[in-house]
Each structure stands twice: as C-alpha cells, then as structure tokens.
Amino acid sequence: MAEYITEQKRTLKKILEDNCDRAYTVDELFCKMQALYPSKAPGKSTVYRLITHLVNEGAVKRFIKDGERKAAYQIVMGEHCDCHLHLKCTDCGKLIHLNDKISDELLSTVQSTSDFSVNEEATVLFGTCGSCKKHSER
Ligand SMILES: [Zn+2]
Ligand SMILES: [Zn+2]
Structure with a gap:
C-alpha cells in the first residue's frame, strides 16, 4: 500500500x-x-x-x-477500551462505550456480591439502544 x-x-x-x-x-x-x-x-x-x-x-x-x-x-x-465495558445493540449494531467509572462500580459490585471477577475486555452486554427502543415503541 x-x-x-x-x-x-x-x-x-x-x-x-x-x-x-x-x-x-x-x-x-x-x-x-x-x-x-x-x-x-x-x-x-x-x-x-x-x-x-x-x-x-x-x-x-x-x-x-x-x-x-x-x-x-x-x-x-x-484507545481506552480496555478500561470499560461495552454495550451492544442487537437491533442496529451500535456499540456503546460505558463510562469507565460506572464500569468499575458495576464490576466491583459483581466481584463483592458473587466473588467473581469479570473479564472486562472480553465482556459485551447485549441489548437495545435508546433509539431502537423508541423506534419499536412507536
Ligand atoms: Zn470502548
Ligand atoms: Zn440500536
């Protein structure tokens, strides 16, 4: 190239x-x-x-x-994608980068309540984004 x-x-x-x-x-x-x-x-x-x-x-x-x-x-x-969780919309495919601080809070809650440490880099939460949700409610 x-x-x-x-x-x-x-x-x-x-x-x-x-x-x-x-x-x-x-x-x-x-x-x-x-x-x-x-x-x-x-x-x-x-x-x-x-x-x-x-x-x-x-x-x-x-x-x-x-x-x-x-x-x-x-x-x-x-660049900082190993420091937070990702949310993925299964309707449109949009990838949302969860706030670093919120990710940490969520993961430490899981850690303390379930004695389980989540692999942050490998974890994606699947669901529906705001605009797809609105779309389907119309
Ligand atoms: Zn990211
Ligand atoms: Zn969507």
Whole structure:
C-alpha cells in the first residue's frame, strides 16, 4: 500500500477513535477529513476503500443506521477500551462505550456480591439502544 494511503488510513482511524461513541457514514467521514485536512483529504471513493480496509482488519464495525439506508461505521476498540465495558445493540449494531467509572462500580459490585471477577475486555452486554427502543415503541 502506498505511503500516503497508510497515512490517510491512520488519520481516518484517529477520527473514529476520537469519536468512539459515534458512528459515521462515508459522507460524514469524507466531510470530516476535508474539514480537518483540507490539503491532503482523500476523495470519497478513497474514504470508502480505506474504511473497508479497517472493517476487514476488524478495527471498525459496519452497521445500518437506525431509520436510514446508509451504512455507518464505528471504531470497535478505541484507545481506552480496555478500561470499560461495552454495550451492544442487537437491533442496529451500535456499540456503546460505558463510562469507565460506572464500569468499575458495576464490576466491583459483581466481584463483592458473587466473588467473581469479570473479564472486562472480553465482556459485551447485549441489548437495545435508546433509539431502537423508541423506534419499536412507536
Ligand atoms: Zn470502548
Ligand atoms: Zn440500536
């Protein structure tokens, strides 16, 4: 892979890592890269190719945004992801990063009441996110 592609991929990953609780469409990522790096922003098709690379590497998760037809992308593991639990919506696939402090409290409660230490990195709580819940209640 050419040097500048690697650089752009790193930039794209950084954007997603800095916003690890959000999911972006290719259009949104393209706009974000243009705003941040006007001189070396890649074209939309390159952004699409780069994000596909990241999905194949397992760094980024692709899912369909609630109520929209477009695919959205979110980082799977950000920089501090070994310090908190993750919640995963089984409807839209959104990954929610639980607050570090709340994770610790939850895990220490489990530890003290059940004498069980949870593997934080390997644990994902499955359920329904706020927007999918609202959607199904309508
Ligand atoms: Zn996380
Ligand atoms: Zn959802």
